[in-house]
Amino acid sequence: MPGHVIMIVRSWPRLSQTFILDEVLAMERRGRELTIVSLAHSGEQRRQPQVDKVRAPVRFLDVGGFRARWSRISDHAHVLTTAPMRYVATLVHVLANPGLSRGYATCSAIRCFDHAVVVAALAFRLRRSGARAPHVHAHFAHDPALVGMLTRRLTGVPFSFTAHARDLYQIPPAGLVARASAAEAVVTCCQVNADYIAKTVPDAVRPPVRVIHHGVELDRFTPTLRAPGPGLTLVSVGRLVEKKGFADLLRACAALAESGSRFRCEIYGDGPLRRQLTELSAELGLGELVSFRGERDRDEIAHALARTDVFVLTPCVTDDGDRDGIPNVLVEAMACAIPVVTTATGGVPELVRSGENGLIAQPGDVDGIAGHLAALVADPALRRRLGESGRKTVESEYDVEAAALALEAVFDPRTPIAAEVAP
Template identity: 70%
Template structure:
C-alpha cells in the first residue's frame, strides 16, 4: 500500500485546471499525502483560491542556473549508483524511442527521462523519510505521463495517469499504447475518452481504464435566488478559440435580438479570437448586448454564475475526436442551478440530457441554439426545471468527494477497485 502519491503535471498552477486542485484538497481531507511535481511554472498571475487550502508540497523541475544543474547531476549519479541496471535500461529505452514524445508534447523523450530521474530522486527521499513506497500518478497523457512512465521504469514503483483532452487525442497511437501498457491503471474523465483508449489499445495489454468524473465542490457552487427582471443575463465561459463555437453563439444572439428578445450576454475568457469576436459582435449590432469580460478567478466565476439567468456554451466539435474535452465549467453552472444551453459533443454526452438537465443543440446549429435560448428567456418554469435538473445531476454523480474516493482506489490506498468501464 503506497504511503504517498507523487502527482506529475505539465505546469502549475493553472486556472483552467482548477479541478486538479479541488481533487488534491479533497484527497488531503481524506488523509492522503501528496507531492506535486510540475515540469514547469504556469506563469499565470491569477491564483486559484483553493491553493491556500492545499498542504501538498510543489516541486518545480524547470529551475535554471548552476545549482539546479548540479542537483540534477547528483540525482543522475544516485540513480545510476542505486540501481544501475534499471537506470541503463531506462536510458536505453528513452534513447531508442524518441518518437514517444511526438505530437502534442513540449519535451523530447530524453528530456522526459531527465525529469523522470528527478521524480525518482523524490521517491527515494520519501521512502528514506519513512513515507513508504509512493505511487506515481500523472495528470495528462502527453509529457507528464511519459515522465511518470519513465520514473516507474527507473524505480519499479506503480504508475497511473489521467487522460483528459488534447493530451490524449494529439499524441500518436503508438505513444498512447506505450503509456497505457506501462500503467497499472488509466483514468479519464468521460466515456468518450475511455472508448478512444479502447479503440487504440488492445484489451489483452490494457490495464483497467476508469472513468472518474471531475468533481465539483458542491458547497462552493450552489443555487442562488434570482429575482425576476425584464432583461435576463446569459453567461458564457471558456477560451476564445474556434472550437468553442463563439461565432455560433454570436449568430444566435443576433437572431434573438432581431426577434425582439431582451437580454445581455457576458462572455468570460480570453484567447486568440478575442479581437475578431468583438468586431463580429459590433458587426451584428450587439455592441450594447454582448460584452467580453476577460478571464476571472474561480471565486469570481462562482459569483458570476450566482448572478446568471442562463449559461450557454456552444462548442462546434473538434476535428480530433472531441480533442478539446468536456467544458468543466458546464458542471459549475449546473451545480449553481443555472439552466444550461449547449451542443451535443461526445464528451458531454453522458452529462447532459436535453429537456432534463440542459437544452442541447447539434454543433453548429445556430437556429436550434437560438430557439433553446429563446425558450429559456420566455419561460420561467422551464428555466427553473432545467436548473434544478442540472443541480440534481451534479449532486448525484459529480461530487468532488466521490471523485477523490474513486482516485484512492486507483492509487492503491483503498483495496476495492471499480470495474473497468472501457469496452
C-alpha cells in the same frame, strides 16, 4: 495512513485547471500526502485563491541556474547508483524510441527522461524516509504521462495517469499504447474517452480504464434566488480558443436579438481569439448585448453565476482533433441550478440530457443553439425545471468528495520500489 502520491502536471497553477486543484484539495482532506511535480511554471498572472490551501510541496522542473543544474546532476547520480540497470535500460529505450514524444508535446523524449530521473530520485528518497511506497500519477496523457511512464521504468513504482481531451486525441496511438501498457490504471473524465482508449489500446496490454467524473464542491456552488429583471443574463465561461465555439455563440446571440428577445450575454475568459471574437461581435451588431469580461478566478465566477439566468457553452471538435471532455464550468453552473444550453461534443451528452436537465444542440448548429436560448428566455417554468434537475444530476454524479473516494482505489500502492530489477 494512505500512501504518498507524486502528482505530475504540465504546469502549475493553471487558472483553467480547477479540476486538478479540486482533486488535490479533496485528497488532502482525506489525509493523502502529495508532492506536486510541475514540468513548468504556468506563467499566469492570475490564479485561483484556493491554491493557497494546498499543503503539498511543489517541485518545478523548469528552474534554471547553478543550484538547479547541480540538483539535477545529483538526482541522476542518485538514480544511477540506486538502480543502475534500470537507469541504463530506460535511457537506451528512450534513445531507441524518440517517437514517444510525437504529436501534441512540448518536451522531447530525452527531456522527459531527464524529468523522470528527478521524479525517480524523489520516489527513492520518499521510500528511504520511511514513507509507504509512493504512487506516481500524471495529469494529461502527453508529456506528464510520458514522464510518469519513464519513472515507472526507472523505479518500479506504480504509475497511473488521467487522460483528458487534446492530450488524449492528439498523441499518436502508439504513444498512447506505450503509456497505457505501463500503467496500473488509466483514468478519464467521460465514457467517450474511455471508449477511445479501449479501441486504441489492445486488450492484452490495456490496464483497467476508470471513468471518474471531475466533481465540484457542492457547498461552494449552490442555487441562489435570482431576482427577475427587464431581460435575462446569459453567461459563458471558457478560454477564447476555437474548440470552445464562441463564434457560434455570438452568431446565436445575433439570431436571438433579431427575434426580439431581451437579454445580455457576458463571456468570461481570455485567449488568442479575443480580438477576433470582439471584432465578430461588432460585425454582428451585438453592441452592448455582449460583453467580454476577461479572465476571472473561481470566486468571481461563482459571483457571476449567482446572478445568471441561463448558462451557455457551445464547444466543438476542431479540424486537428482538439475537443473538450466534460467542461467543469457546465458542472458548476448546473450545481447552481442554472439551466444550461450546450452542444453534443466530447463527454457533454453524458452530463447534459437534453430536455431533462438542460438543452443540447449539435456543434455548429447556430439555429439550434439560438432556438434553445429563445425557449429558455420565454419560459421561466422551463428554466426552473431544468435548473433543479441539473442540480440533482451534479449532487448524484459529480460530487468532488465522491470523485476523491473513487481515486483511492487507483492510488493505493500495491507494488514496492524495486532497485535492481530489469524493467
